[in-house]
Amino acid sequence: MQKFIPSVLVAAISVSLTACIQSEKQDEKVEINKNPYPSTYQVLPQQTTIIRNATVLTGTGERLDNADVLMLDGKISKVGASLSAEGAVIIDAEGKWVTPGVIDVHSHLGVYPSPSAESHSDGNEATQPNTSEVWAEHSVWPQDPGFNRARAGGITTLQILPGSANLFGGRGVTLRNVPSQTMQGMKFPDAPYGLKMACGENPKRVYGTKKVSPATRMGNMAGYRMAWAEAAEYKRAWDKYETDYADGKNPEAPARDIELDTLKGVLDGEIKIHNHCYKAEEMAMMIDLSKEFGYHAGTFHHAIEAYKIADQLAENGNCAAMWPDWWGFKMEAYDMIQENVAVVDSKANSCAIVHSDSSTTIQRLNQEAGKVMYRANENGFTIKAKDAITWITANAAKSLGIEDKTGTLESGKNADVVIWNSNPFSVYAQAEQVFIDGAKVYDRFDEKYQAVSDFSLGQQ
């Protein structure tokens, strides 16, 4: 809020100064198209559906036994007992569990696809430490067979991020997990963009070995600060242009800079930060950095040491996206604890998320969350299934800025739903049916609903 006050003042002053000047002849206003690659996603064929007599985890912290879920016009209409609707398809889900569609906030599907091939390795523009100008969506190969595998694991929405070689890796994109020939056909309508940032070992290793800054963690911080300082100037120039134009002047538009457009988008509150950042001391500095330049530090990904500063993360409103048990592959992943997610989650106003960063574990985020729940409960926590489900649904939606659209089974939300064969936090759990916007996109027992990528088709 603070940052808006000066511009209001500027506006007030400029109005009084220009009052006596006749408005100049204005050139056409320079407008920047903020959505040049718009979503063309279309809901798949869907019909009114009632899932009957399931154990339902709503994603709002509730568990309902023997409950029905009504999906109408692609939205969740109601969750409760004995629902009915005209012409509804009835699915008997007795003994089965129902949850919101699973959301992975950290995936590289499509940008590091299978089969792994250099020609398809498009996830990291590791050519300079600030590549805010690149957009992961421009690298997505929609035929990655991994999307289909993930759908069979209940993934309905996922954020595709650039890699972590750079301080600023570029924009991430949020996708619906539907098969399509184009990235635009998967793009989640009206989801905000993310900006990938990276702390720690990766940027300093990638550039340090090239004898280019950053080579140290202080080099990392300097790199962020210089970029944000430049972005602040850029934003000021555009804000001034907007104000002057609105005042009837004929200002010269600032030179367009694709890299700075993205950083300005963050300063304007339109793009959310997704920050690869393992260590407590670095996350704390990234929070201060965000305050220094007037944006929100967003979600910390791979936050191995989030448990060390869980209070601070909750106070500042940061989400932390974590693995249950990956560790030891580098120094910044040495201090893993299996209860990390649970410790973060235990604080008021926290936002704990389980993420994958893997084309394998994205197929079982439910089990990844389960591992945390059980280990934590062996060590003094009392986490229930109705709480653990939020780590891969509601909290993930919040991190991506789509919590008004998906992530829970509340009335009016998109009907993104998974029917599981059992308690989803079992090693034997499998998604049986998956719905996106009320349309069935996967059925374990009906090949008609099992998509096959172009790559896999016809292979012998």
Next chain:
Amino acid sequence: MKLFKASLLTLALTSATSVYAESIAVTNATIHTMTEQGVLTNATVVFDEGVITAINPETVNADTSIDAGGKTLTPGFIGSMNQLGLVEVSAVSSTRDSSEKKANITFDASAAFNPKSTVIPYTRKGGITTNISVPRGGDDMFKGQAFLADLSGEFDSIRTTDVAVIVDLGAKRKGSRAMEIQKLRHKLQDAQEALSKAKKDKKDAKKPKRADQAINALLAGEKPMIAYVDRATDILALLALKKEFSLDLVIAGAGDAVSVADEIAQAEVPVIMGAINNLPSFDALHRTLASASTLFDAGVNVAYSVSGDTHNLYMLRFDAGISVANGVSKENALKAVTANVADAFNIDAGRIAVGKKADLVLWSGDPFELSTRVEQMWIDGVETSTLSRQDALRDRYTAETDMPRAYVK
């Protein structure tokens, strides 16, 4: 209270015992023997001096008796195809000892094994009591010799060295896979010819070089050759080599084994695979979560290994559970992490029988379930803790204190 708990933890962390205290009987257990005895309920196992001395004796004679309350007792699970004890932090090169550019078939990394690695107690949480570490080697297609170690954390952890030869074939970043398989064939042929010449010409016979001795051991069937390959054509080429040279062959990776499952079964070649690898590569276009099930159904002896980083080894039991969800019987999945691993490497482990090492795990429930934990485990007959550095960190950061956390120990 918290301080008291913390000091208990410290005690536990430092007191992995190294002496055989006394004979122990575990009674009233559901014992998965992994032998012809199958699953025994309300059963008793007695062990002494690290060895199983009785199963269901008429009278239980032991210094200590533990009532398992009907819970499941299995052989300790066996890890394989990883670098346990040879790596502490993967990206810190000074803590890695599995690779050596000049390594050849004789490379034995066991001298670098670190029983004090923090990865070991953490891995015990997965019910793993023994492990076959394999070298990553260097430029040569032979990566070196595998060794068997237990997870006691003691300095005498290594049980057997030179357990198996590791060879890496299949897709190449540079050059042709054909060259490697040809080289392997030539090596075996040359060694065979040298051996028969030496037999005929005894007085001129020189002692063969160490690398040749290692090849000769393969020709004599003294130890298995573990070959990493995925594509069906490479698997078939290896099956042909096995036939030609009577090798004790094991296929590792085996991404496209499902395409030649019957041939593998017929050749009685075991397969070591990641049970959850289901993404295609050009060498493994057909792998799915049901691959393990298909191979078992064809009659292949399948063993599981955890893909990727060694630190993930503790997840072995979860991979087994996922394979059950995808068609493998629970008993076969249990074999794939115990007896079948032992059989693939010809090691004496993975079964509960009189005379076998007492590497045992008592589980709180179904060993594969996420909600289950190890209740007690014995390695070489000695009860061993599953507490790790991770537990110490958790306790430090969940303790109530007014002081900096560094004072919570």
